[in-house]
Structures are given as C-alpha cells and as structure tokens.
Amino acid sequence: MTEQTGTEASAVAGDPGSVAGLELKPALEAVLMVVDEPATEEHLAKLLQRPRRKVGDALRELADEYTAQGRGFELRLVAGGWRFYSRPQYAAAVEGFALDGQQARLTQAALETLAVVAYRQPVSRSRVSAVRGVNCDGVMRTLLQRGLIGEAGAEPETGAILYTTTNYFLERMGLRGLDELPELAPFLPEAEAIEAETQEGVPSFDPDAPDSEDAYDKTEL
Structure with a gap:
C-alpha cells in the first residue's frame, strides 16, 4: 500500500480542505458573492464538484431562507443563472448609494x-x-x-x-x-x-x- 500525499488526502470526499468537502450552502454563498453575472447551476455544480440537482435544490432553499428571514437581499434565478440582488423595497437606499449625485438612468x-x-x-x-x-x-x-x-x-x-x-x-x-x-x-x-x-x-x-x-x-x- 502506498502512502497518500497531502494533495491526494485533501481530495477525499468529506475532507473540509477539498472543494467537494465544503458545506454546500456556505460554499454557494461565497461564490455568488463574487460573480459579476448570473451563475448557472451547471457551472456551480462543476466548481463545487456536486450533482447539479443537489446544487439547484440548495439554491432554492437558500432563496426561501432569505425570504423567510426578511433579508435585505434575495437570491434570484435571472437570465438562466443565479445571483444576489437587493430587494425592491430597499431600492431607495441602494439608489442613493449607487448614484450619489450621478445620473445613471436611461433617458x-x-x-x-x-x-x-x-x-x-x-x-x-x-x-x-x-x-x-x-x-x-x-x-x-x-x-x-x-x-x-x-x-x-x-x-x-x-x-x-x-x-x-x-x-x-x-x-x-x-x-x-x-x-x-x-x-x-x-x-x-x-x-x-x-x-x-x-x-x-x-x-x-x-x-x-x-x-x-x-x-x-x-x-x-
């Protein structure tokens, strides 16, 4: 029997040091915090080394949890992918911050x-x-x-x-x-x-x- 290297050992499913061993929902949150466009379930599943159905279920559960908690942001399926958005009822606050004296709207x-x-x-x-x-x-x-x-x-x-x-x-x-x-x-x-x-x-x-x-x-x- 050959001894496993550190890299091989970290790749074992369930090892918190590997992508596949990370807790799914927090991992999804971490990735979605940095995307600059909606991320598809297929892409997220590939990145996190999980089945697409499991990723899709986790995304929908997260979206429901944010709604139930009344958070200021929501997770939405838009243009074929998932991304965080601020909730519409807080648009005035976001607009004040984003524009800050600048006119960014279309005519x-x-x-x-x-x-x-x-x-x-x-x-x-x-x-x-x-x-x-x-x-x-x-x-x-x-x-x-x-x-x-x-x-x-x-x-x-x-x-x-x-x-x-x-x-x-x-x-x-x-x-x-x-x-x-x-x-x-x-x-x-x-x-x-x-x-x-x-x-x-x-x-x-x-x-x-x-x-x-x-x-x-x-x-x-």
Missing part, C-alpha cells in the same frame, strides 16, 4: 427605443426609427455601448443589420427570459403597418462613429 427616449427592440426583435435600426417616428441612431448607439442590445445578423432581403436584446438586458431587468416581458406588444404597430414608412435602404450606422450633429440625436442620448 425616456432610450427606454422607448429599448422597448421597441425588446418586443420586435430581431429588428433593424430603420424599423425601430419607423415605430418611434424619429431618428434613433444616437439612442441605438448608446444602447449598444451599454451592452443592452447587440447585433444579430442581417435581414436577408435588405442586408440591414438586425438587433436583439442581450443577456445583460435580462439581468438588468430581472427577467428569466423574454417570455416574462409585460404584455405590451399589442400596443405596438404591426410590421406590415409601418413597412411603407420604413427606409431599409438607409445604411446602418457605425457604432464607433461620432454622434451626428443633428440636434435631436443629441437630446436622445
């Missing part, structure tokens, strides 16, 4: 443009402009820079670049998927209704180009 124009992309995706820039009735180049550039929308190929008929929302959008909106968007689509005009007004032949803007001198573009950022 009304940006929110309206983002809504059109969310409900019409994949959608071209010119079609977004047609729905809103104004030129949206500057706002679309802002949304791209903030990572809320991204390019998703080109429209076969016209070659116009198509845009969709991103996982970061889901994360920031607290959604698990697009199916959780509020039922607002019926209030937006159908694609056929705006087809005649849409100028698909206009070249898509360059995301890296400087802002237009158009006054409206400046107010839309």
Whole structure:
C-alpha cells in the first residue's frame, strides 16, 4: 500500500480542505458573492464538484431562507443563472448609494427605443426609427455601448443589420427570459403597418462613429 500525499488526502470526499468537502450552502454563498453575472447551476455544480440537482435544490432553499428571514437581499434565478440582488423595497437606499449625485438612468427616449427592440426583435435600426417616428441612431448607439442590445445578423432581403436584446438586458431587468416581458406588444404597430414608412435602404450606422450633429440625436442620448 502506498502512502497518500497531502494533495491526494485533501481530495477525499468529506475532507473540509477539498472543494467537494465544503458545506454546500456556505460554499454557494461565497461564490455568488463574487460573480459579476448570473451563475448557472451547471457551472456551480462543476466548481463545487456536486450533482447539479443537489446544487439547484440548495439554491432554492437558500432563496426561501432569505425570504423567510426578511433579508435585505434575495437570491434570484435571472437570465438562466443565479445571483444576489437587493430587494425592491430597499431600492431607495441602494439608489442613493449607487448614484450619489450621478445620473445613471436611461433617458425616456432610450427606454422607448429599448422597448421597441425588446418586443420586435430581431429588428433593424430603420424599423425601430419607423415605430418611434424619429431618428434613433444616437439612442441605438448608446444602447449598444451599454451592452443592452447587440447585433444579430442581417435581414436577408435588405442586408440591414438586425438587433436583439442581450443577456445583460435580462439581468438588468430581472427577467428569466423574454417570455416574462409585460404584455405590451399589442400596443405596438404591426410590421406590415409601418413597412411603407420604413427606409431599409438607409445604411446602418457605425457604432464607433461620432454622434451626428443633428440636434435631436443629441437630446436622445
């Protein structure tokens, strides 16, 4: 019989010195405290060397425990992964700390443009402009820079670049998927209704180009 090395011994299941030997719930809390985006159950299971089902059950138990304890934070399943969030009822406190005199919110124009992309995706820039009735180049550039929308190929008929929302959008909106968007689509005009007004032949803007001198573009950022 050969003698085990220190590394081999620490890898034995149940050894508190190994990842597999750590208590699951505290280990999950420690990892989730440092993630910068929602962590999937598969990833967490691989990191902690546990079955995915066991990790998923532990995450849901933790979420229920935080709710029962009335903690100021919650563990939520968002965009396919888990992450800590502050509870909505404490938004005023968090906003005061996060902003601290800075304006970090999107403008009304940006929110309206983002809504059109969310409900019409994949959608071209010119079609977004047609729905809103104004030129949206500057706002679309802002949304791209903030990572809320991204390019998703080109429209076969016209070659116009198509845009969709991103996982970061889901994360920031607290959604698990697009199916959780509020039922607002019926209030937006159908694609056929705006087809005649849409100028698909206009070249898509360059995301890296400087802002237009158009006054409206400046107010839309």
